Amino acid sequence: MDLYDSQRSMRHMRKLAMQRGVVAILDVGTSKIACLVLRFDGSGRIFDEGEIGSLAGQSGFRVIGAATTRSRGVRFGEICAMQETERAVRTALQAAQKMANIRVDHVIACFSGAEPRSYGLDAEIDLEGQVVSEQDVAQVLASCDVPEYGEDREVLHAQPVNFAIDNRSGLSDPRGQLGNSLSVDMHMLTVDAAAVQHLAHCIKRCDLELAGIASSAYVSGISSLVEDEQELGAACIDLGGGSTSVSIFIRKHMIYADSVRMGGDHITSDISMGLQVPTANAERIKTFYGGVQATGMDDREMIDIGGDTGDYEHDRRTVSRAELIGIMRPRVEEILEEVRARLDAAGFDHLPSQQIVLTGGGSQIPGLDGLASKILGQQVRLGRPLRVHGLPQAATGPSFASAVGLALFAAHPQDEWWDFDIPADRYPARSLKRAVKWFRDNW
């Protein structure tokens, strides 16, 4: 019941935000905090028009404000210094609000860390009537066995991914069909409760209402996997700053999500340690000269690594690009190996299609796709997020995959467990609500 309540209240908040037409998207990452302000104009819904428009049904909203700021107080995708993070969130939101010139009250946030764990749930009920009703769907969802996921964890997503009636599987909407038994497969994602609470607290301290939380792995999958990849089976690997999130999609549903607690910041710190330069310099060197595939040319390309100690010899050091690559490559390999392990654990190699899409800021390292195809398999491509209305050019890169995905998620939310009616037998006896519902159903 607890789960229903908190998620339902967030869903209610999102409906309010939709009615007001303005909602902010907040991607709390380790290296940057991105904020998009969306305005919903209520048009272009796929199910209203019956066909998909030129923007793949994403014309229902428009980005009217976008801002990024350097993230503070976030490590491994989790908030560790609340005051700092709050200030960063405020900075991003203020800039976005200023650009949009509109006041935003509702925020949908995503974060990548907090050790997501996936659980597959299933349940089966005998159909009392012949025709599957909404009540039966609610019943079967409610009868899923919830595993002991731990006291300090919270359910972030619980999505029914598959319905089956008797022997017919792969139904997306079983209502109105006939059968003797109805079974459901559900994917549940739990995260650290503390991380969610910290994020909620941060947003509350900014006088904003939290209208939804999503996992960054899920939303970057939404934005960077194209439709057939989502349908046939693909993994999205979001190489973020502090953590690398992995999500596996099949039949347009996420069936697995995980995150590796390593990311671009670790590469930077490796460079910083290896070359004895400040982190800021290391970051600059990484983004300008970084790579993972050394060639003969790279031995001759010398990089000024700089420094501001005042010691001439120290400040005028140079390294060859090959050396830099020699520092970066093992770390990237380590991250990808770890991802490989997670994918293997999830049974990714049993999927019919094993497309792997690399996205996130880390995927911009030159030569990464070559290295990834050696470790992860042949079908690797670099993904960029979908184009959405009004998104500034600066925010179209792969590092905004989860922000854009969250915008899509806000516009077209997936049905979750708590969106279905609470089955009637869960109501307290003689509930007034039940009486009202009976009246509404029968009159």
Next chain:
Amino acid sequence: MQSLIKRAKPSKSIKPDPAPSRWAWRMQRLMLTPTFLFGLRIGVPFCLAMIAGTVYLADEARRNQITQTYEDLRASIEQRPEFMVKLMAIDGVQDALAADVRAAVPIDFPISSFDLDLPAMRSAILELPGIKQASLRVKPGGLLHVDVQPRIPVAVWRTEDGLALIDLEGSYIGSVDHRTDRSDLPLIVGDAANLSVAEALDLLRVSAPLGDRLRGFARMGARRWDVVLDREQRILLPETGGIQALERVIALEGAQEVLTRDVARVDMRLAQRPTVQMNKEANQEWWRIRQLSGQ
């Protein structure tokens, strides 16, 4: 020891990241709130103006001064010579009636045209008995022009109260002391005779051949006319078609001299059967002649 090399500026990332303070953040959000902005843009100036006005007008002397200034200004415009009316000219009536009109609208000239209440004056004039229509207007040059259309007396109506002059519509115009004062007008008598003056005038026109034998017309029972001649002769006319009936009588007079004879009344009320009533002496004379002639 100071280094000889100028140190590079500390890079940006070393500085603490800029962030709006909590209050700056709240202020920005407040300034983006539409209702607040509306209040700021409209409400605050309105309230300020309201307060200033109230404070200024709270003093009795200031209020009086404002009223006084307004009054003075108004008076100075109204009293300009262009707006002054110096004279009243009455058109359409003479002497006594004109004097009545002047008495009905007593005005002290010169007066500003703003102070003239022309509709009220018009209704006052229309209340005079002899006035049918009146139109007033202020003409350039300070002239109040009163155009009056008097009622024209067409008949004298004798009632129990005396003789009254009435116009075509039967409205009372004035009284006369003697019938001979207005011998040019026909005399009518009877209840509600004034309501069918036009009919009486038609009868008068038709009865011209009767000459000075005509004394007047009597309205009988408020529905039909009697033509009264001298020697107390009467012609009783029907309710409708009275004029044709009178024409028949006059034709009879021309052919057979009915009225010249000693006849008391000619009854034309039934068109199919005109009746003649003779006087008593004439009757007896007629009987005597019939005896003498042996009939």
